[in-house]
Amino acid sequence: MEESRIATPIGTTLDRFIKNKQENFKYATGELSQLLRDIALASKVVNREVSKAGLVDIIGTLEAQNSGGEQQKKLDVLANIRFSRALKKGGEACALVSEENDSYEELNRDGKYIIAIDPLDGSSNIDVNVSVGTIFSIYRRKTEVGSAVQEIDVLQKGTEQVAAGYVLYGASTMLVYTTGHGVNGFTYEQSLGEYFLSNPDIRIPEDGTIYSINEGLSKEFFPPVTAYVDWCKEQSFNARYVGSLVADFHRNLLKGGIYIYPATTKKADGKLRLVYECNPLAFITEQAGGKATDGNKRIMEIEPVALHQRSPLFVGSLNLVEKAMDERLAQKAK
Structure with a gap:
């Protein structure tokens, strides 16, 4: 019997991939690689908690509220703790900006990086066993290493990101990330406790047939958004909206589509x-x-003025997003 038939290769591990690609990063001294490993480790712990959420008392809400005034879920708090601890022990991050904390958390003044994170996006879907996720962003600090973290460190434009990614806790758990040299996806193999490269060099199709928007808010949409949604329907596009940002985004990234959370009459930002x-x-x-745009401007060029600043978002396939920004469509709406 041929070896290939009895021992199918399982692929490249995340750790090996990070090591092999480290030279692509201009500040390559090992800290960023370690940060990605710390995030991956914490995601494995969160994956374990999510998978047993219905068996132990970690679903439901707490009396506390998060930075946005929303009632916190137990798993939100638990995920935040897991990532905070992993990053603190790793020692490479000087501060953590999290949706679950009003202000940034100082971790290690000798760290060179800032981590911004939504520890568990879509956590309200946990109660009904729908996919949720983690979203993270990594920046280099601006102030001197060893000094106290300042606002200039935690309020940086998206163009300053050195890495970003997300983890999708679904039918399988996936970690997708970029360091500015393409996008790669890794699937978690639970029996081995490792992420393996499953989606190398991900490219989003320029076109697509999926639009993702909460049409329950349609009465609050401004005319250009309504016109675009109508255009999508005229093209016989498929409406797909899970309500977990990571899940909706991941599907469109792989299949082609557009995700929209626009400004509305009730939420102008x-x-x-x-x-x-x-x-x-x-x-x-x-x-x-x-x-990716806010409807007028490239998302990554927006200057943040607050940790929990909100923004409209149009993100996805190039041609679909450009169509949404088409002035002729806006004029038609008027």
């Missing part, structure tokens, strides 16, 4: 957070050949 939701997904999208 949109709902999603610029620093740890919009920026990392915009970085990934652009590296995969797509586009």
